[in-house]
Structure formats: C-alpha cells, structure tokens
Amino acid sequence: MKSIKSTWLKALFVLAILGVIFLILRYLKLDFSHITEEEFKNWVKSLGLWGPIIYIAVYILRLLIFFPASILSAAAGVIWGPVWGFLILQIAANISSAVEFLAARYFARGFIESKLKGKIVNLNEKIQRHGFLTVLLIRLIPNVAWDIQNFSLGLTKVRLRDYFLATLIGIMPGSFAVVFFGSSLIKAMFSPKNFWIIIIAILLLIGIFYLQKALRKGKEE
Numbered sequence: 001m002k003s004i005k006s007t008w009l010k011a012l013f014v015l016a017i018l019g020v021i022f023l024i025l026r027y028l029k030l031d032f033s034h035i036t037e038e039e040f041k042n043w044v045k046s047l048g049l050w051g052p053i054i055y056i057a058v059y060i061l062r063l064l065i066f067f068p069a070s071i072l073s074a075a076a077g078v079i080w081g082p083v084w085g086f087l088i089l090q091i092a093a094n095i096s097s098a099v100e101f102l103a104a105r106y107f108a109r110g111f112i113e114s115k116l117k118g119k120i121v122n123l124n125e126k127i128q129r130h131g132f133l134t135v136l137l138i139r140l141i142p143n144v145a146w147d148i149q150n151f152s153l154g155l156t157k158v159r160l161r162d163y164f165l166a167t168l169i170g171i172m173p174g175s176f177a178v179v180f181f182g183s184s185l186i187k188a189m190f191s192p193k194n195f196w197i198i199i200i201a202i203l204l205l206i207g208i209f210y211l212q213k214a215l216r217k218g219k220e221e
Contacts, residue, residue, distance in 0.1 A: 139170025
C-alpha cells in the first residue's frame with residue numbers, strides 16, 4: 001500500500017513540475033515561435049544518414065562518461081519523433097546491448113566481474129533452463145540499470161540467439177513509451193498549447209510501470 005501511495009505521489013509531483021513549466025512558458029511566452037517544429041525537423045533531415053549514425057555512436061560510447069541511457073532514449077523522440085525515433089532507438093539500444101554483452105563474455109570478463117561485484121544478477125541456473133524467457137522477463141521488468149543487465153547477462157551461459165531475440169522484443173514497450181514522451185516534450189516546447197500531449201505520455205509511462213510491476217509480481221509467485 002505504501003509503495004502504491006509513493007508511486008502516485010511521485011507521479012503527482014512530476015505533473016506539478018510540468019504544470020509549473022507550462023505556466024512559465026505561457027507567462028514568458030517562450031513558445032519558440034521563431035523556430036518552428038517543421039524547421040527543427042528540416043534541420044535534422046539535413047544531417048541525412050549522419051544524424052542516426054552519430055546518435056547510435058554516442059549511445060554506444062556514452063558508458064565511457066557514465067551518461068544515462070534513459071536520457072538519450074528520450075532524445076530519440078525529441079529529434080526524430082515517435083516513429084523514426086523508436087526505430088533508431090531500437091537499433092542503437094540493441095547494438096549497445098550486444099557490445100556490452102560480448103565485451104563481458106569474451107574480452108573483459110575478469111575486469112567486469114570485479115566492477116560489478118555485489119551488483120551482478122545471479123541468473124545462471126534459470127538461464128540454462130529458460131534462456132529466452134529469462135532474458136525477456138529481465139527486459140520487460142528491469143530491476144537493475146540497463147548497462148548492468150547487459151554486462152551481467154554476458155557473464156552467464158545464455159545462448160547468443162536467445163539473448164539478442166529476447167532483448168529485441170523485450171525492450172520495445174519501454175522504448176516506445178520513452179520515445180513518445182520525448183516527442184511530446186518537443187511538441188510542447190515549440191507550442192505550449194500541445195502540453196496536454198505530455199500528460200498522455202506520462203500516463204503511458206505510468207501504465208508501463210504498473211505492467212512491469214504486475215509481471216514482476218507474477219514472476220515472484
């Protein structure tokens with residue numbers, strides 16, 4: 001009961017902050033009318049294929065500076081919108097997960113084990129029996145950070161096929177929710193009258209959270 005109450009309080013707190021931002025935008029008239037959403041999209045298009053390539057490279061290399069994956073994930077929606085943002089994020093996230101997984105398994109096992117000491121998810125027993133399903137549930141109901149998931153799974157005996165396929169499918173719901181939020185944010189920034197779209201995005205994120213919570217509860221039972 002306390003956890004549910006805490007979740008709703010956090011959600012209301014976020015909504016309150018967004019409401020304040022909306023009022024500030026309205027009061028200061030910071031609707032970025034001199035830069036339209038169409039102009040922003042045209043600038044992104046002018047980068048051509050280099051835009052997604054740079055984004056994917058940054059997504060992979062961000063771990064070197066400990067930059068959170070969630071912020072870059074939302075940025076995909078800001079830059080490319082919900083559809084292309086989702087597709088580009090899927091490519092970036094899957095390549096990133098593959099690089100970290102393979103690094104843990106083949107190139108830096110000892111180093112990574114020492115760095116993740118006390119954080120590693122003990123999965124070997126379940127992985128050997130139900131590799132695909134275990135990885136899928138980990139992706140759908142993440143209990144630990146994205147990078148720790150990837151490195152930890154690289155230290156297990158999960159088959160490459162199970163890991164890559166389960167990751168591809170399992171991260172889709174969360175990716176779409178985050179990208180939609182980022183896309184909604186840019187719409188509200190260019191035109192505060194679209195601020196209601198952010199509310200829908202937040203409700204979507206809350207829905208994903210409770211779905212993950214229900215799946216986690218079912219898994220424990």
